[in-house]
Amino acid sequence: MTFPTSETFSTAHESSSAEAGVVDIARRAKVAARSLATASTDTKNRALEAVADALLVNQQRILTANQADVDREREAGLDEGLLDRLALDEGRLRGIAGALRDLATLPDPVGEVVRGSTLPNGIRLRQLRVPMGVVGMIYEARPNVTVDAAGIALKSGNAVILRGGSAALESNTALVDVIAAALVQQGLPADLVQSIDRYGRAGAVALMRARGLVDVLVPRGGANLIQTVVREASVPVIETGVGNCHVYVDAQVDEDQALAIAINSKTHRISVCNATETILVNEVVAPSFLPRLLVALAEGGVTIHGDAHTQALAPSGVDVLTATDEDWATEYLSMDVAVRVVPDLDSALEHIRLWSSGHTDAICTTSLLSSERFTAEVDSAVVNVNASTRFTDGGEFGLGAEIGISTQKLHARGPMGLAELTTTKWIVVGDGHIRQ
C-alpha cells in the first residue's frame, strides 16, 4: 500500500502547482476524447494493435525502466509480493500486448442503441451508448494496469488519466510514452493516454477534485486506497474490489460438493477480491461436515480462526484460533479463514448482512427454499448457488475485458466490462415538433 491517507497529503505549494498541472492534463484529455468519441471501431482496433506492436518493439526500453523501479524498490525494502507485481519481463510484456490484441477482437459498446421507439406524437427516440469522456484511474504499482487501463479506455472511446504510484514511476513513464507515440502514428492524439505520476500525491488529490473535467474515477487497489478516493473525491467514483466474501453451507447439502467449493473459494488464489474469507456452517451438518472441512483447510496450509462451536468440533491435531469480530470483518487476502457455526439460514443471512462487503457470497445447498431465500435476501453484487466465489470475474462471466469489480450500487455492480465505461445519450428527432 503506497497510497497516502488524507492527513499526509502534501504542502499548499506543491498542491497548487500540481492542481494546475492536473487541470491542464484533464483539459487536454477532454479535447482528445472528443476525437475518439466519433472514431470508428476499426480505427480503435487498429490503434490497439499498433500499441501492442509498439510495446514489443520498445521492449528493451520498457524493461530497462522497469528494472530501475524494481532495483530502487527492492533497495527501499518493498516486500516480495509487491516486487513481483511490479516486475516485468519478456513473457509478461508479451502477455500484456496479447491482452490488447484480445481487446481489439471484442465488440465495441459505443453506438449500441439501448432503447428506442417512435412516440405517439411521431418523435423518433433513441438512447445510444456513448463514451464517458475522460476516465481517471488511480492504482498501485502495477505496470500491467497502465497498459490494461489505456487499452480498455481506448476501446470504449474514452481518454484516460493514469495515476500509477511512485514505485512504478519509470516503468509507467516509459509505457505511457510508447503508447502515446503509437497513438500519434495512428493519427490519434497523444493526450488520450496521460500520466499524472510526476505530480505525486498532490496530483492524485487534484484528479479526485477535477469535477467537470473528469467524468469518472476508478480506484484499483487495496481497501485503504479505495476508501481514500471515496472520501476525497468530488468526481463520481466507482468503488471496486474490496471482497469480504462468504460461503454458507446449508443444512441440506451435498457435503462433497460443499467441501470442494469451500476449499476452492478460499485457497484457489488467496490474494484476490473474490477469494472467500469466512465459511459459515449450519449446525445441522456441522458434526459431519466441519471436521472434514477443518482437516482439509489445515492440510492446505490455511490458518483457521473459529468460533467456540467450531473449536469444539475440531479434530485433535487441527488448531483453531479464537475468532473475534475482527476476524468476521477482515478481508485476509492470505492463507487465513474464519469459520463459524450458525443455527440456521436466518443467522447466516444476518452474519452476511453485518459483515459482507457486498462483493460475492455463496450458498451450498440442495434446498430450493434456501437457495431462493439466499439469492433474494443477500444484498451483494454477486450471489452464488453451488459455485465457488472465485467465478466472480469479467472473463468468467464472458464480458471480455474487466476494469474491476464494482461493490457499489450506482452505475455498475459486479464485474465491469467495456460497457460500464460508457454512458448514454438520448437522440430526439422530430419534424418541427413543439410542446402543446
Place this chain on the structure above:
Amino acid sequence: MTFPTSETFSTAHESSSAEAGVVDIARRAKVAARSLATASTDTKNRALEAVADALLVNQQRILTANQADVDREREAGLDEGLLDRLALDEGRLRGIAGALRDLATLPDPVGEVVRGSTLPNGIRLRQLRVPMGVVGMIYEARPNVTVDAAGIALKSGNAVILRGGSAALESNTALVDVIAAALVQQGLPADLVQSIDRYGRAGAVALMRARGLVDVLVPRGGANLIQTVVREASVPVIETGVGNCHVYVDAQVDEDQALAIAINSKTHRISVCNATETILVNEVVAPSFLPRLLVALAEGGVTIHGDAHTQALAPSGVDVLTATDEDWATEYLSMDVAVRVVPDLDSALEHIRLWSSGHTDAICTTSLLSSERFTAEVDSAVVNVNASTRFTDGGEFGLGAEIGISTQKLHARGPMGLAELTTTKWIVVGDGHIRQ
C-alpha cells in the same frame, strides 16, 4: 433557495446530535428496505393505492398544516412564486393522490432479468434488477415532491429519507405521518418513508455523509442546492436538473419550423430545466430569420440579450441588450433569452461545448450532414433535431414517473424513471462448480 451553503452549516453540538438522529433513521430505513425488496408488485401497488386514499381521508389535517406553512412563509416574505409551489389545496391534493394511482399502473422494474446466459462450463448466469435500498432526497419546499418521492421509492422497492426544507416543515410532517400510517395498515414498515426535517441543516449534512447507509442521494432544486450536495456528499449523488439549453438554427433550415421551435423552447414554460436559454443562429440565415425571431420574442414579452451581430440585425422597435459571457453562462429560468449569430456549425458546437450544462441542446436543420454532426458531437444528455427542448421529460419519453433529469454521466443520464432507482445483482447457479 432555502438551502445553506457549507459555510453556514450549524454548530458542532447541533451537528453531532443531528448526525446521531440521521444515522438512526438511516439504519431503520435499511432494515425497512429489506422487507420491501422482496415484496410483490401487488403488495407495492396496494400500498400506493392505500396512501392515495389516506391523503384524501386526511385532507383536512394536511391542508391545515400546509396553511400554517404558507402563512408563516408569507409573513417571512417568501416570494409569490415559491409560495405558489408551497401551497396545497383540494385540487392539488387530488392531483397528488392521482399521481400515486398512476404509479400503481406502471410496470415494476424490480425482478427484470437484464442479461442472462448459460456459460460454457454450465453455470447459469442472470443479472437481475433489484432495488437500490435506501434513497435520500434533498429538495426545496414543495410538498408535492414529498409524496411523489415516497411513491416512486415505494414502487421501485426502496426506502426513502426525505429532507424537504424548513418552509414546508408542517406540511411535510403531516404528509409523512399520513403516508407512514397507511403503509403500516398495509403491513409494511413505517420506516420506509421518513423525514429528517426536524434535524435542520445539520441533518442534511449528516445525510450526505451517511455512506454505507444511504445508497444514493438525489438532490432536486436549484443549481445552488445541487452544487452544495455534490460538493459535500460522500454518498453517491445523481446530479439533476440544471439546464442551460440551446437551440441552434442551421444554415439550411425550414425557417417557420425553426421559429416555432425556438419560441416554444424558450416560452412554453420558463421556470423549468428544459426551457431554452440561448438561441444560436447561423449567419447565412440570420438576415432573413433573426428579425422574425426577435420580433416574435419581443411580442412574447421576452427580454433579449444579444451579441453585436444580433443587435445590428434587430428591427427598429425591438430592444436587444448587450450579451456578455455572463449571459451565455446563465440558466435564466425567466422571460430572458440570449441570442448569438455564429459563422458556422463548428462555432455553434464550440459555443455549446463551452456553455451548455449538458442537459438538452437542439438543432433546427434540413441538412443530414449537420444533423449527424450535431447529434454525434454535442455531449449532452438529450440532443434534439427539429424538436423543442421542452420534450426532455420522463412523461414525454414514455418512462411514466420521473424522479428528475440527470445531467451527469454515471448511472443515469437524462430523464430518470423507476428503473434508474434500481441496481442489479448477478445470480450465479452451478452444480458444485469450482475454478480450475
